[in-house]
Amino acid sequence: MSQASSRRRSATIQDVARAAGVSRAAVSKVIRDAAGVSPAMRAKVNAAIEELNYRPSVAARSLRGASYTLGLEVPHLGNRFLTQIVDGAMQALAGTRYQLVIAPADGRQGYGAIEALADRQVDGIVVISPRVDAAWLERLAGTVPVVMLGRHDRSAHYDTVVGDDVAGTRQVTDYLLGLGHRHIVHLTEDAAVNASQAGNPHALRLRAFQDAMEAAGRGHRAQILGTGQTEASARATVTALLGERPWPTALFASHDQLALGALAALVEHDAARSVSLVGYDNTDLAAHPAISLTSVDQRGAEMGQRAVAMLLERIGGRTEPQHHVVTPALVVRGSSGPPPLEA
């Protein structure tokens, strides 16, 4: 009745040992490439493995040694920036025995997904959700190697990989101010949340923006707008913004998804040529000629690659925390330019 009756049990190390006429330990050594195996024995064992179609059980192995699995916790796959990160991570893992598994977070927090990975005995975890509690993560990092991606906290037990959000934002503000923009709106997911989370990249961008505008001095107007997290909500927010005059001459979105929402609103109001738009992440869409979005390239692939490399180092024995900073670069495209003359 149960499914077990309908499913073939797969071969175990015991079966292989029997078939090859050797001990289980010998088989174990062969499959791990451990030292101390004669060529003859290796050949016999490999033949038996082939014959029986044997595959080692990672679960059983995890009970003793390593699972050779690295976990990547991600907030939501809709975010294109993640694609870059995953690509980089895969690249860093190519040629190693390690396998990458991705656990998408259920809610915004990501605790569930991270715990799920830890419960599954992964050898290391890359965390992306920027809102997990630092103390909680610190505790987790006492049990399993952890690399936090994107958030700027210094920790005793886990590593971090971040983009230089202040430098990235400064490139944007320098660029826009240099073009002559005086009234600039910054779109961020949630201004209140950002005000309370110092290590959050969006919080840093928000503050760096404010600082730059203040430094720019008299006559410049900085405005902050909380848009929510989705493209649709950003679109609605910008639509509302365009409902009243005067319009700002430039919009700076905290990430490309918000920028896309803003662009939709601009297109609808036929304002795309009069209002400059800058995003953050330089996701693949930004480069599309129909979008042509000026954006800050965070080099996500490098981040993912570094994160995995650090995890591997930690698994290898390193215990001192490391903090890697990636320098972003502004990529100028058609969505931005000088403010209209009459403004």
Added chain:
Amino acid sequence: MSQASSRRRSATIQDVARAAGVSRAAVSKVIRDAAGVSPAMRAKVNAAIEELNYRPSVAARSLRGASYTLGLEVPHLGNRFLTQIVDGAMQALAGTRYQLVIAPADGRQGYGAIEALADRQVDGIVVISPRVDAAWLERLAGTVPVVMLGRHDRSAHYDTVVGDDVAGTRQVTDYLLGLGHRHIVHLTEDAAVNASQAGNPHALRLRAFQDAMEAAGRGHRAQILGTGQTEASARATVTALLGERPWPTALFASHDQLALGALAALVEHDAARSVSLVGYDNTDLAAHPAISLTSVDQRGAEMGQRAVAMLLERIGGRTEPQHHVVTPALVVRGSSGPPPLEA
């Protein structure tokens, strides 16, 4: 020296049993909600669990029972259609004890990722890569529940969830032919591969397109173009196509990513208004006003949700294979319209 020295060992079921003053079996029952536990014992055990911050090891559990993990093998995360599928799958899993893990395929094939999932004792696997060998999959399905997503084969041991690619294509051709288009180019990843893979959705779309064009009769020109798999390669192919006259009046891409590449080429040649473009998948970008791509909605979320539901049924004991077909719907947007008059 080793990492073990620096890492806290987490609490085991033994520790909890000791702390609560009960047997390990009792603790096991409590954490599994198994029958036959007194309220008093449950309370004691739960207190100890809380106290010790105990989390059951999935690896150890997998050795005997279920891992409560479902694996999703995906070809590449860059494909936006996957996002819909994953969302649907997550939705179907909400409220259950199961956790979803995603294994991105290394190459185009996906064998590695699928095997990695199987090795990790997942309780079921959803396979998306359309090019894995049917016989190979059949064998795998003898060991673990499998649902194949997108490919139209009937199998004895695994379930399938597919969109009705013939119906979807027919909607596109009916629409374009009805508009008066006579010279239509179909963009597909690789015409040769598709010719040899009967169950591949792109192969079905290709054939359905040819059939429809033939049925439309004399004077109509169907043209097939292999573009490669990426947006960039599709863009290059269409750029080359536009290098020579006469231009087709409509382009039908086998998926939205190719359509985006085509759109880029059209925009560059200022041909977006004179050449109609239709995609397939109705990914979120298609709806963006700056893109406004006519596309076939495959209802990916429903597919993901159904795939997981079927897996759960199989885990529950079902053994007869099922075949679920989702009916797609054409969504008309600005990228398509009647052919220009002079054509």
Added chain:
DNA sequence: CTGAAAGCGCTAACAG
């Protein structure tokens, strides 16, 4: 309702 005992498949020490 509770506990004791026997493994699940594998690896790590060690003895030969």
Added chain:
DNA sequence: CTGTTAGCGCTTTCAG
């Protein structure tokens, strides 16, 4: 170089 032994943490009979 090879085999034996003792678990890893958990679930699952099966007696009490």
